[in-house]
Amino acid sequence: MFVSHLECPKCSTSYASEEVQHLCTCGSPLLVKYDLDKVRENMTKEMVAGRAPDLWRYRELLPVVDEKNIVTMGEGMTPLLKLDRLGAEIGMTNLFLKDEGIIPSGTFKARGSAVGVSRAKELGVKTLAMPTNGNAGGAWALYCAKAGIECVVVMPKDAPSIPRSECAIGCATLYLVDGLISDAGKIVAQAVKENEWYDASTLKEPYRIEGKKTMGLELAEQFGWEMPDVILYPTGGGVGIIGIYKALNELKEIGWLEGDLPRLVAVQATGCAPIVRAWEAKAKESEFWDNAGTCAFGITVPKAIGDFLVLEAVYETNGCAIAITDEDTLAAENLLASVEGAFVCPEGAATLAATQKLFADGWIQSDERVVLLNTGCGIKYPETVQCDPPLLQPGETLPANG
Amino acid sequence: MFVSHLECPKCSTSYASEEVQHLCTCGSPLLVKYDLDKVRENMTKEMVAGRAPDLWRYRELLPVVDEKNIVTMGEGMTPLLKLDRLGAEIGMTNLFLKDEGIIPSGTFKARGSAVGVSRAKELGVKTLAMPTNGNAGGAWALYCAKAGIECVVVMPKDAPSIPRSECAIGCATLYLVDGLISDAGKIVAQAVKENEWYDASTLKEPYRIEGKKTMGLELAEQFGWEMPDVILYPTGGGVGIIGIYKALNELKEIGWLEGDLPRLVAVQATGCAPIVRAWEAKAKESEFWDNAGTCAFGITVPKAIGDFLVLEAVYETNGCAIAITDEDTLAAENLLASVEGAFVCPEGAATLAATQKLFADGWIQSDERVVLLNTGCGIKYPETVQCDPPLLQPGETLPANG
Structure with missing residues (x-):
């Protein structure tokens, strides 16, 4: 294991x-730092290529x-698909x-929880x-x-219902x-204090981001250890975009990647766009977004701790931030399924709508390598699809035109 | 491509x-036959190991x-997970x-459709x-x-609703x-005749099974080109179990596997158990099962064409067939999630209930390598989970015991 320490990105x-840590005394999230010289000596691309197709193939850059x-x-090792028909x-x-x-579980949240829960188990967390x-x-x-760890979850009542079944x-x-996730966050903050539970809120423990980081590691490997030009990411708490940025910088430091980082695009909804x-x-930080609401429920985060x-x-990658209407998001969700067969979540669909806008504006060029990061499967959002099929009786025949 | 021809397993x-084919004139499904000598000469385990982690890594044993x-x-290349806690x-x-x-799409049906649709596209199918x-x-x-192919689907009104959104x-x-899938089947049979559509009903085209077969190829590779002892498979139309059997026999013929095949277990529900x-x-064939019904909706097939x-x-693998009550299936679904974190579909959960029974009966030994084949994700079946969480107002606190 090559973790050297945890470090505050605000006050250093x-x-x-080796111990349970949450926020820095200055209030900032902490980031995991590795001895990258040792990683460089102990990890090769060939080793990685020979390992099982899961995120643990990058274990030298993970904290367990x-x-x-x-x-x-x-x-x-989720699929990277070239969208030739849609393109x-x-x-x-x-x-x-x-x-x-x-x-x-059908969403990228599995990465953060796999690594976050593994490390919590290693640290002896009970609840x-x-x-x-x-x-x-x-x-x-x-x-x-x-893992055998007790888990307490607080969720907005308007969140999609399938995750309730998972819980x-x-x-x-x-x-x-x-209320919103911000209300849930306050309840959890109070409860962890009273009960001495481990606070697994977004960025309040340093390991979830290490799991999300593996999206960046995989993209680099899937592009043959080169960088794409643009990555569009649906941004709520933003752990994924922070993780991808961290991953690509770590790969540059160990010499596996060269050149400019891809332009990172934070995609939000017009109904909740504090980063935009x-x-x-x-600005360097965002302001709380009042009356937040969008069909892309996962990115309804009025104020992210890691903003x-x-x-x-x-800023560092010359990227941008862009807000998408729910109407455009749902149109993009339909377009992606009807042309490419990919039934994605609204959050993921928003990245396609953003691409269409940025291409129309000339910010993206037609031959650039552009990655839509779809954060979850559409089957967790059946309510975003209109469906009212006719009912037949046994023995009936179909109309001739289908 | 190493397909030699299609062959009737009943009358040979x-x-x-090269042309569109459906059933044999004798009424039996047709199976794809390969020139396995050529496959042996042109495909190595090392080649396969170096390919992307999807089912097309076995392309020499596929019909496109x-x-x-x-x-x-x-x-x-879905995960093969060792269940140490549950074990x-x-x-x-x-x-x-x-x-x-x-x-x-969250279920094994993706395999049959990936290969079936690819081959239909190759054959010029429009609808x-x-x-x-x-x-x-x-x-x-x-x-x-x-693929750009028109698709007509007929589904029982009582089937789980999320696939409607996918359609x-x-x-x-x-x-x-x-009615049941048997009623849907009759409507489709009539419609394909009237409209000259391609009939993609279970086993009425020969290529879906080739996709399902890849579950067997992957299991062999994931076990290091050895055979497990028992594979339990939730059996409705049965294409998967037929496909796994076909795959393992083909691997034996090209010399990649040796010894006895795993004992294949057809798992059904007590509410629809014609194979059992x-x-x-x-008997060599099944009889139509009247008044079929089970919570494991995917295996509600009263009479399978490939029975x-x-x-x-x-029979050939010294396997068995076993029927599980809905009560045992739902208990197994909960057990698997609570101990191993795997939220599986009821059909998949039935294989755990079957394992528990067969182990108690002495048919399975404690150290045998036993594979539960889970055919789909539980998130497509949220209605199988009871969930009635308390509602808090913003600012409320949690009870001290969580």
């Missing part, structure tokens, strides 16, 4: 990784010390979909708690079940709240 | 694979001639889960039709969308029927 204070603590359901339709020749729907917009709660509940069957203790507003104002890290990733 | 009549006709969303709980040391939930218990319809709709967003023409009844009577092939696979 160091913390020992003892392999027996790894809690895995085979998550990772031809909209005039782009190198359009790709990284499909995080093909993973346990953890978290607020969620749904999918993280479902994923953490199931990985905690496998229930994973034996998590689930509460709904008549901050980016437009060239300054998201904005840094966007 | 040969058919050319021109790679440009491959319609893929990255399906295959310890029930007294078995080598219990495995092959998790077909981690695949596009195809099929009856389904839900998941096959959803998967074929989406792969057809990607709708994949632009399939969907009908519900107030036939097996108990040592004789399923029974052959069971």
